[in-house]
Amino acid sequence: MRCLLALLAAAAALIGADAARPTWDQLSASYSYEQFLADFGKSSPASGEYEARRSLFQERLAAALQHNANPSSTWKRGVNHMSDWTESERKALRGGLRSQAAMRTSMLRRQPRQRPAEGIPASFDWRSKRGVVTPVKDQGHCGSCWAFASTAVLESHLAIQTGVYAELSPQNLVSCVPNPNNCGGYGGCAGSTAELAFAYVKEHGIASPYSFPYVSWPGDSNGTCAVTPASRAKPVANVSGHVTLPANEEAPLLEALVNHGPIAVSVAAMPWSDYESGVFDGCGLEGEGTDVDHVVVLVGYDEESLIIRNSWTPLWGESGYIRLKRTTSCGIDRTPQDGNGCAGGPNDIKVCGMCGVLSDTAYPVGTKLAR
Numbered sequence: 285m286r287c288l289l290a291l292l293a294a295a296a297a298l299i300g301a302d303a304a305r306p307t308w309d310q311l312s313a314s315y316s317y318e319q320f321l322a323d324f325g326k327s328s329p330a331s332g333e334y335e336a337r338r339s340l341f342q343e344r345l346a347a348a349l350q351h352n353a354n355p356s357s358t359w360k361r362g363v364n365h366m367s368d369w370t371e372s373e374r375k376a377l378r379g380g381l382r383s384q385a386a387m388r389t390s391m392l393r394r395q396p397r398q399r400p401a402e403g404i405p406a407s408f409d410w411r412s413k414r415g416v417v418t419p420v421k422d423q424g425h426c427g428s429c430w431a432f433a434s435t436a437v438l439e440s441h442l443a444i445q446t447g448v449y450a451e452l453s454p455q456n457l458v459s460c461v462p463n464p465n466n467c468g469g470y471g472g473c474a475g476s477t478a479e480l481a482f483a484y485v486k487e488h489g490i491a492s493p494y495s496f497p498y499v500s501w502p503g504d505s506n507g508t509c510a511v512t513p514a515s516r517a518k519p520v521a522n523v524s525g526h527v528t529l530p531a532n533e534e535a536p537l538l539e540a541l542v543n544h545g546p547i548a549v550s551v552a553a554m555p556w557s558d559y560e561s562g563v564f565d566g567c568g569l570e571g572e573g574t575d576v577d578h579v580v581v582l583v584g585y586d587e588e589s590l591i592i593r594n595s596w597t598p599l600w601g602e603s604g605y606i607r608l609k610r611t612t613s614c615g616i617d618r619t620p621q622d623g624n625g626c627a628g629g630p631n632d633i634k635v636c637g638m639c640g641v642l643s644d645t646a647y648p649v650g651t652k653l654a655r
């Protein structure tokens with residue numbers, strides 16, 4: 285997964301400056317670019333680009349006001365640290381890799397079977413269980429969504445299976461997980477998949493974030509996988525394997541969520557950039573809405589939405605989470621290598637669910653403390 289990143293302008297946004305951030309209902313046409321820069325702790329752009337960024341900000345503010353004025357919309361658009369970024373800056377976060385859209389494969393003709401889920405409640409949320417879901421993290425400028433999603437899933441499965449509520453090291457995965465077939469990217473900050481992370485943890489275990497701290501936040505290094513026995517951070521947990529659920533089916537996903545724990549899911553996150561709150565239905569069935577490029581965690585659901593944990597800080601969305609509208613509609617992802625596709629794989633794949641959320645889902649089995 286090449287990941288869509290959300291970069292917080294500065295740590296300032298996390299401490300103090302955030303207090304002044306306007307929520308969607310506090311926005312008005314008189315909200316100025318200068319005030320936005322101050323509220324988000326951003327420094328003023330160089331004079332050569334100031335006007336261009338100011339007009340981008342004004343376009344997004346106007347789009348948010350217009351969107352939020354529609355009483356039938358189920359979600360709210362806000363302003364955030366990305367509101368004055370160019371489209372190419374937002375796109376560049378996903379990496380530039382594009383596979384050539386060409387012939388469709390026979391996969392596309394097969395409609396996924398949808399059956400009703402069995403033996404699960406009408407709504408469910410792992411966050412309401414004590415000591416299962418750890419705090420939302422910040423992947424920074426590194427395309428490490430796959431490592432953060434895998435780590436969050438492992439943390440919750442460890443808690444559910446052993447009662448030990450502990451955090452694990454995303455850096456261990458960013459620095460060490462091999463990606464020889466370029467699945468979802470080139471590895472490390474350049475993208476990978478949750479399945480590869482779980483396979484690594486089966487072989488080598490995963491260390492704590494204290495012995496293997498996150499150094500890839502700036503995005504300019506994958507860190508070092510210290511492999512000598514003397515220097516290697518000691519694994520604190522491991523797994524006996526993982527399950528990849530049937531593609532594009534909702535019932536097995538929800539059953540596994542309730543019966544086993546949070547699940548790593550792949551999504552098309554580009555249309556989420558301005559999400560602030562509500563039930564998101566903004567991914568269409570083509571283009572950006574099906575370009576699966578990000579890995580996140582399914583933690584719960586209700587009758588209308590799937591509850592998704594992101595790794596863009598707790599300041600994004602609903603305290604770091606987004607609710608995606610439940611649907612089993614399908615579209616075609618013509619650039620699968622942005623997501624979990626591997627080099628040499630099909631050019632087009634069918635992706636179902638809002639933002640392709642049902643298309644590629646996996647969880648670890650046998651998560652335990654490594655001794």
Ligand SMILES: *[C@@H]1O[C@H](CO)[C@@H](O)[C@H](O)[C@H]1NC(C)=O
Nearest residue numbers: 470471472473474504505506
């Ligand atoms: C991380 O590793 C991948 C795979 O070797 C490489 O393509 C990428 O450029 C590296 N990223 C950084 C920031 O070093």
Ligand SMILES: *[C@@H]1O[C@H](CO)[C@@H](O)[C@H](O)[C@H]1NC(C)=O
Nearest residue numbers: 486487489522652653654655
């Ligand atoms: C995983 O941990 C268990 C102990 O809980 C250990 O017996 C096993 O050898 C470990 N597996 C690997 C591959 O490290």
